[in-house]
Amino acid sequence: MKKRIFRTSLTSQLTALAMLFTFVANGAQPEKKVKSTNTPVFSNFVYQGDDDVYKKYPLEEGEFYSPILQGCYPDPAITRKGDDYYLVCSSFAMFPGVPIFHSKDLVNWTDLGGVLDNPETFDTHDCGISAGVYAPGITYNPYNDTFYMITTAFTGGLNNIIVKTKDPKKGWGDPIKLAFGGIDPSIFFDDNGKAYIVHNDAPDRGKELYNGHRVIKIWEYDVEKDQVIEGTDKIIVDGGVDLSKKPIWIEAPHLYKKDGKYYLMCAEGGTGGWHSEVIFKSDSPTGPFIPAPSNPILTQRHFPRERENKVDWAGHADIIEGPNGQWYGVFLAVRPNEEQRVNTGRETFILPVDWSGEFPVFVNGLVPMEPKIDMPKGVENKTGQDGFFPNGNFTYEEDFSSDDLDKRWIGLRGPREAFIEKAKGGVRINPFETNVKEVKPTSTLFYRQMHNSFSYAATVDYKPESEKDLAGIVALQSENANYVFGVTKKGDDYVLVLQRNFKRRFRGEMDSKVIASKKIDLSKPVRLQVSAKGDKYEFSYAVEGADLVRLGETVSGDILSTDVAGGFTGCLLGLYATSANDAIPE
Template sequence: MRYNNPIIKGFYPDPSICKVDGTYYLVCSSFQYFPGVPLFESKDLINWRQIGHCLTRKSQIQLGTVNSSGGVFAPTIRYNNGRFYMITTNDTTRQNFYIWTDNIYGEWSEPIYVDQGGIDPDLYFEDGKTFFMSNGTDDNGIGGIVQCEIDIETGGKLTPSRSVWQGSGGRYLESPHLFKVYGRYYLLAAEGGTEYGHMVTYARGDSPSGPFEAYPKNPVLTNRNLGGYELQGVGHGDLIQDHEGNWWLFHLGFRQIGRWLPYHHLGREVFLTPVTFGEDGWFTAGDKGTSLTSFETDRIFNTVIQQEKKIFTFENTDWNLDWCYLRHPVAEQYLLELDKAKLKGTEVTLDVPASPTFIGIRQKDFYVTISCDVSLTNGEAGITLYMDEHHHYDLAIRKDENGYKVIERLNIGDIKSIENEVDLGSENHATLVIRASPERYSFFTHADGKDILLGTAHTKYLSSEVAGGFTGVIIGLYAYGEDSLAEFSKFKCEYV
C-alpha cells in the first residue's frame, strides 16, 4: 500500500511510541498548551485516534508563568509490568519528571521527579532495573547523552549520572532512546538542531550503559541536503517493531510553504519512515537515508486505508481532545456546548505570556477555509491565527463608542496594526471567514450574501523562521474585555 506523510498533521512534535497487546500508543510535545502531552492510539501505524492527554491537572504541570515554547518538552512513552510511563521535561522549571497509569484511558499519576538535568528524557527497563537518560551534563561535568539507574517507585538515583555517548559530531545532541534489538543495545539520538540540519543518528553497544560504537554512516536519516523539497527538518525519532516484525522510525519533520520558500508555520508534525536491519546488525532508514512525503510499501496490508478528516466543526470534534488552551484556563470563562461556545473575556490579551480567554485547534494543512459566526456584548472577540504572543493575526468583532466593527489586525514582533475594518453599526454579530494557502491568509466578513475582503497577510510571518520557537499555528477563538461575553457558532475548518 501507499501511505502519505505526515501521518499526524499539524503541531504535534517530538513523537514517541510504544506497543502493548497489538495496539500502538503515541505521545507528542505540547509546550505552553493545556492539557499537556496529546495521547494517540492506532492498530495499523497509519491511522491514529487521539484518546486523551497525559497532563490534565494543574497539579501535574506548572504552566502559569511559562513563556511561549517553554513548558512541556519531548515526552517518551514506555510500558513495563502492566504500567504505562510518560516521562518529560518542564523546560521552564528545568525539571525532569514522569507520571504513570495502569489504565491508558484513565487519569495519570502525580509527577515523580528525577534529579538529573537536561531535556528529552527516556526510560529503559531491563531485569528489574530502570535506566534514565537525558541530554545534558553528567556528575563529572562531561556533556552528552547522560544515564543513571533510578528507583522507579521514587525517582531516586541509584547510580551517578554518567555521559555514555557524545554523538557523531553534530550540534545539539538530544532525544536519546535506548532499545535492545537482536541481542545488542541501540542508542538512538538526534543532532543538528530541530531545524533544516536536523538528523537521526545512533550507536550500538553490548550493555545498556555502553560503551557505544557510532553507526559508521551517520546520520541514518536526514533531509538536510534536499534543497527545494517540501519535507524538511527530519529528526527526533523513536523506533518500533510492528506486528509482522518490521521496524519503523516515528519522527518529526516539517513542511515548508514552497519549493524555494524555507518557512514553516504548521509546526513540526509526525512522520513514519521504514527501517531495515542488515546482516551486520546496523540498520538503515527511508529512501537512501531520507524521508519521503509518501512511501510505497508491502509491510502494511493493502486492506489498510489511510483515513483523513477534512472538516472540523464544533459538532464533530471533542472539546477535551481536539481543542487546547493557553497555559492554565479559568474554567468559569468557558461554556462549551455541542454546537456553540460562549467565552467570557478578561483584561488579559493575546499579546502577553499569560492565559487569555482562548481555545484553539491546530491548523493541519496549508489550504483551509475557516468560518464562524461571532456575536458579543462588549470588548472584542473573534478568530486568531496564533503562533505566539508576538506573532498572531486576528479577525474579530470589536465594540467602541460608535458601535461595532469587524477588524483585521496583524501582530508581527513589535508591529501591531489594525489593517482594515468594516463598520457594522449597531449589529453585534458577523460571520468571519479566513482562507489560507501555503503563502497567504485572506480575511473576510460575510454580509448580504457576499464576502467582503479586509486584507491578506503572508504566512511566513507566523513561521518558526520568523517567530522562533517550537510550536505551530493554532486556530484560536478568543474574547477580550472585562465585560465581554462572546458567542461562537457554526464553526468550520474545511481543508482541501
C-alpha cells in the same frame, strides 16, 4: 460527519466548575471574566485543508499518508503493549500537556487527549508558548505492567518528571520530580528488569569545547522508589558521532535491545536544516557505545533547498516493532510553504525501518521523502473515519451539539474548561481580562493549523459593550507574533478590526497595528474566516448569509512561521474573546 461538544450533565458541569476554581486558586486565572450577558457564542465551525500535494498524490489501495499527525505535533515517542501502540508528542505551553494517541496498526490513530491534564499539578499559566513541555518519552514496562511517560517541563518548578499508569486510556498519576538536570529524557527497561534513564545534558563543567557541544548521560533507575540512583550517572556519548567534527545538539536519546546488543539512537545537528538521526551500539547499556559507520540513518539535509513537496528537518525519532514483525520509526519533520517558511510547525511522520542488518536504517529516509508510504500488510486505512485522526486534505465541521468537544481543541496556559460552556446553538467563550499578546492564559479555543493551504471559519453572535471587548478569530504563532480579527466597539459603532502584532526576536518592542477596519451591522451574527494559500493569508467576513468579503489586503504569513517568529510551535488558529482588547481603529 460527527459533531461534538461537552457533556451537559450536572456532574460534568460541576467538574468544569471545580477545574475553574482550581485554576483561580493557583493564580493562573486572570482577575475576572466579564458579565455572562456579554459573551460571544461561536457556531458552525468549518476547517478545510487544501494542500496541492494531496491532490497530486491521491491514495491508491494499500497506501497511507505521512505525516500521520499534521500540524504542531513534534518530538514523537512511541511504545507498545501487545497490539496496542501509544504515541506522545511535545506540547510546550498548550493545555493539556503531552498529546497522546492510540493505534492498533500504526496507521489509524485515536486522539486520547493529553497526559498532563490536571492544572493542580501541571501549571503553565506564566510561561511563553515555546516553554512548558519538551520531548516526552513513553515506555511500557512488562515487569510491572506499567506505562511510564517521562519529560522535561519548563514550568511550575517541575523540570524532569515521570508519570505512570496501568492504562493510558484511563488517565495518569501525578508527576514525580526526578533528581537530574538536562532535557529529553527517556526510560528503558532491560530484560532482566533493571531500568535506566538516558538524557541530553551539558558537558562536565569546564569541558565544553564549542557552542552546541552536548552529551548523553545514563542513570540507573530505582523502579520501587521511582528515582534515579545517586552516583550512577555516566556520560555515554560526548558531542555526537565524531567529536572532532564538532557535532551539535546530540539529544533525544532512546535505548533499545535486540539480539543481546544495546542500541542508542539520538538526534544530532539541531532541530533545523542539519537535523538527523544517528545510532550507536554496545554490549552494555552503560557503554561504551560505538557509532554505526553508516550514520546518519535518517536526514533530509543533503538535498536542494528548492524541491517539490519538500520535507525537511527530519530527526528526533523513536522506533518500534510493528505489525508482522516490521519495524517502523516515528520522527519529526516539516513541510515548508512556497516561501520556505514553516507555519504548520514540526509534525509527526512515520517510515518503515529496515533492521535486517547490524544497524537499523529508515527506509527511504536518506532520499527526498514522498508523501505516501505502503500500508502494513492486512491493515485498512480508516484515517478520518470512525473517530480516527484525519490526515491528507480533510474537512472538519463542528456544530458544538454532541456530548464531547473534539480533543483537537486545546487551551493555552490553562484548560479550555476554564472559559468555555455550552450555549444554545454553539459554544460560549467567557472573556478573560487578558489578550493574546500577554504571557497569561487567554480565553481562546485553539485548533492547530494542519495545512499550508486552508480555511478556518466560524459564526459569532456578539455585541461588544465597549472598545475593551472583542470577539473573533486569531492566527497565532506566539504571544509575540499573531493576527487578531474580530468585532469590537468604537463610540456608538460596531467595528470589525484586523490587527497585526509582532515583536522581533531578542530586541525591540511589540509593534501592534490595526491594518484594516470597517463599521459593521451586528443585528445578525457575523461569519469570520481566515484562509491561506501558502504564505498568503486573507481575513474575510459575511453578514446575514452573504458571500464572504475580504477585509483589507492579503497579508503575509511570515510572522506565523518559526523562521521569522522563532520558537518551537506551529501556527494555532483560535476562537477568541477578550475584555482587554487594544485593537482600536483610528
